[in-house]
């Protein structure tokens with residue numbers, strides 16, 4: 001059975017102490033909540049990872065990075081390697097977020113390398129895909145998503161593929177307050193799973209596919225109720241412990 005996952009993407013928010021305090025609050029609220037059938041991930045800025053990892057119960061909450069380098073190590077000023085993330089206590093990494101694609105020129109080719117680097121150093125890649133508004137409106141979104149999947153994941157072995165988590169994030173819904181309707185999201189999630197099944201067979205039945213894009217406590221339940229939506233990648237609403245818990249509790 002595939003895992004239910006709720007991952008908070010803090011982006012470039014929270015000072016060190018604010019981040020540690022948020023992690024402590026999330027940890028406390030989750031420890032007190034009844035059902036713990038959801039894998040909870042928090043994704044602070046790099047500088048906070050080691051400390052956040054210390055203050056949460058690692059059996060309940062995992063810590064992830066927001067990006068990693070295409071390179072293993074060496075003279076790449078400002079870069080953070082997959083191995084560094086792992087050594088600081090992360091066990092996953094978000095890759096290909098639309099903000100990385102748009103503002104930092106990340107291509108599918110680079111992301112193919114990053115996914116492999118993450119796997120090499122025992123990090124779960126949380127690979128993000130999704131279309132921009134013009135691609136949605138012109139009806140090209142299936143082609144865009146297909147390309148993002150084929151070019152980045154299709155040369156993995158089934159064994160490596162089975163370690164990957166997907167996040168479908170329609171770019172027009174990120175941080176805009178505009179959510180994809182549950183039907184729109186399910187349509188794409190099913191499309192993604194069918195494509196993955198064609199390539200990787202039954203392994204795709206166990207792949208968690210998260211929805212991202214203005215997911216909030218008040219719309220999470222109807223999104224998560226769909227058969228191919230296995231959780232959420234949460235931006236804005238992950239910055240407040242109570243809102244983040246509201247989404248976790250939507251399962």
Ligand code: PGA
Pocket residue numbers: 009169173174175176177212213214215233234235236237
């Ligand atoms: P949002 O961000 O929840 O603020 O829309 C989602 C994301 O970018 O992962």
